[in-house]
Amino acid sequence: MTASADQSTGLDAVLSRIDADLPQALDRLMELLRIPSISTDPAYAADCARAAEWLAADLRGLGFDAASRPTPGHPMVVGHGGAGDKHLLFYGHYDVQPVDPLSLWHRDPFDPAIEETPKGRVIRARGSADDKGQLMTFIEACRAWKAVHGTLPARLTIFLEGEEESGSPSLIPFMRENAAELTSDIALICDTGMYEDDIPAITTMLRGLCKTEFTLRAADRDLHSGSYGGLARNPIHVLTRILANLHDDHGRVQVPGFYDDVAELPDELRAQWQALAFDHAKFLGDVGLSVPAGEDDRTPLEKIWSRPTAEVNGIWGGYTGAGFKTVLPSEANAKVSFRLVSAQDPEKIIPAFRAWAEAQLPPDCEIIWHDAVEGSPASVMSIANPAFEAARQALTDEWGRPAAFVGAGGSIPIAGYFKSVLGMDAMLIGFGRDDDQIHSPNEKYDLESFHKGIRSWARVLARLA
């Protein structure tokens, strides 16, 4: 395979260049990390704009036709460069989470530093892992490629958002308005993690989410439990009886039709997941638990990656302050959410839950639903797309351990948007680790994640180009 050998030779030079250039790549990342681009706080709007400008300028230095482009919120950075039959889009976000409580940081979150830790060297700063460090792995891979080959590895579009940590209000309108220039063969997203410290991962399943909040009402005022207790309906009792029925004794959700659109895991993924030998005892032990809850006929990985859930996220009613008040309240409240998989549709799940709950109401009770039916379905990536197997080989080459196709229990809406708005598949590859403390004080990104992340993208680009 001459072509492969040529490519491999070219790749080796790129990887060597990456190794040699690491100190400079770190300097560039540090510069970006010093910009406090907190998107949720209007006080940092100018910093967000500055981060966008910094990135656009950096991309222009690599030969991209790049600009920071205005939105009603923070700017989008879009850069186009390279040439070839394959058009690859890369997505990341330059905005970061707020830093409070600042007192829990052991250094200024926007004064990044390399620190020695028992597990190796880390880059300590807000945004180091989420997502500036991750997005720079891709840009640095492009830089090395350009330095070695004089060109970018493929026709590339870089698309960087500044509102990911604040709900992405401008994202879908911007995608729609600029669909022609953004639509590519595949979207590469670097905002996820490794499966384990030394096992790289491609996330191929993301659960969807829908939710509802309600008030269950009985009497038209709070009642004294002495005068009325034993005769008047207590809405807390009614609520607990309804919610207690949400799961059967085997952990299965009891809402009729809930599992209708849930597909079983493909045999190929099931075999791969079994091979991962997920250490659920450690996973649970880290948060003070030991015994898996939920559906008792499912494996722990299925439970968090490929099975839907119903969870009460909040409950309140009656007197909840200090001391005691012997009240029979007039109402009780709950917030309930559902993690969705496969083809489960929020437009069917929420109405089914509501009908199921209302069917259990005793006399004199009513439920007031507080929100519109909305939510996002699951994202299931098409691993039949050969790009997935190519990327898996590339990651396996870099890390020396077979890369895993994994699921993620949470939602990363951007993956779904590429599909629903632009009709593109998305591939999520990232190098974050469980202990990166994203969204928390003392966020860090391992130097190994950064270095081998850059090398990983160079290998992926070599195979995809």
Add this chain to the structure above:
Amino acid sequence: MTASADQSTGLDAVLSRIDADLPQALDRLMELLRIPSISTDPAYAADCARAAEWLAADLRGLGFDAASRPTPGHPMVVGHGGAGDKHLLFYGHYDVQPVDPLSLWHRDPFDPAIEETPKGRVIRARGSADDKGQLMTFIEACRAWKAVHGTLPARLTIFLEGEEESGSPSLIPFMRENAAELTSDIALICDTGMYEDDIPAITTMLRGLCKTEFTLRAADRDLHSGSYGGLARNPIHVLTRILANLHDDHGRVQVPGFYDDVAELPDELRAQWQALAFDHAKFLGDVGLSVPAGEDDRTPLEKIWSRPTAEVNGIWGGYTGAGFKTVLPSEANAKVSFRLVSAQDPEKIIPAFRAWAEAQLPPDCEIIWHDAVEGSPASVMSIANPAFEAARQALTDEWGRPAAFVGAGGSIPIAGYFKSVLGMDAMLIGFGRDDDQIHSPNEKYDLESFHKGIRSWARVLARLA
């Protein structure tokens, strides 16, 4: 029956005197109502002392050896007077509830006035019904008796408290320290209501109360429902399942042994209660309900007067603010209380509940109990004491409708204290009405309650003396 006829003749004169003296009696009550003796607020301590002095002085004017006596809190008024074989104690309280929100009063709560209403004339002021108007019915009856006969009707001890609305912290110590002079044949308490507007009542059963608050813990931190949902234990689910089991489908409390010490209603009371033809549709309709809840094989009156209850008074866990947070919380909380009847013992009920709840805990969960076991048992008056039948006859004579022996769902701890501290029976007779708005803005006491209340006490004293 010559004695009875004599007594009756003497009584008629007393009743006439009460009628003639009503304007002056009202003037005296108004004077007492003008003193803002709010016991919970230290700013009114001097006013509480002034109310106590006013009452002691008034009693001295009737020939009582009376004084306002210091306590660590507000003073107690104790007066002894009269002579005879029968020693009767009368209890009331001169302190009143706070008045906020003041904006909801249609007049100054401490500027009392007689107002015309569609249902008759009322005395409008804070404390008019609870309890200054009620306690003055007894004192005015004594005054009329003294005016007609030159003596008090029996050996009387008047015992007036100034901390009833703030938890009575000085009461039990004062009773213990002054047991010899307070112990009497029976305690008469005027702090309850009529059964209906024209049906007087003697309260012979008061439910007891015990309560417990707890936290149910699972993971050692709040978890993200995306990462952990479906695998990690959700303590809200565990809590709702436990609390949903608190009652079976027939409304019976499921805590083992809960009903062990619950006596069935005596046939005599059951017959009386049936005769009351309690209008539960109106009782529930007034608060927006229509269908009785609770034990489905019990009558509505039994449910609120003579049956025990278990009620969740407060529940909270997870995210309860605006919007949504897809959290699996580390804990969930509840406040649960029990209304007790017959010989139910808080020292048995609370531990039984705790053991029952803990037996339902799944792995990785624990319950932290936040309070000591305490509470008060039910008070069941000994209606075999002939004073009860005598008082019932007296009330029936005055109101022209048979007086009822009734229960009260709430607790009036003083009744139990007379029994437990001083070994005395207590008899609760009062003339309050359901719409008196005690503890609320625009408290009132019907002029009829005051006038016929005084006459009622004269009749009761005539029969008991």
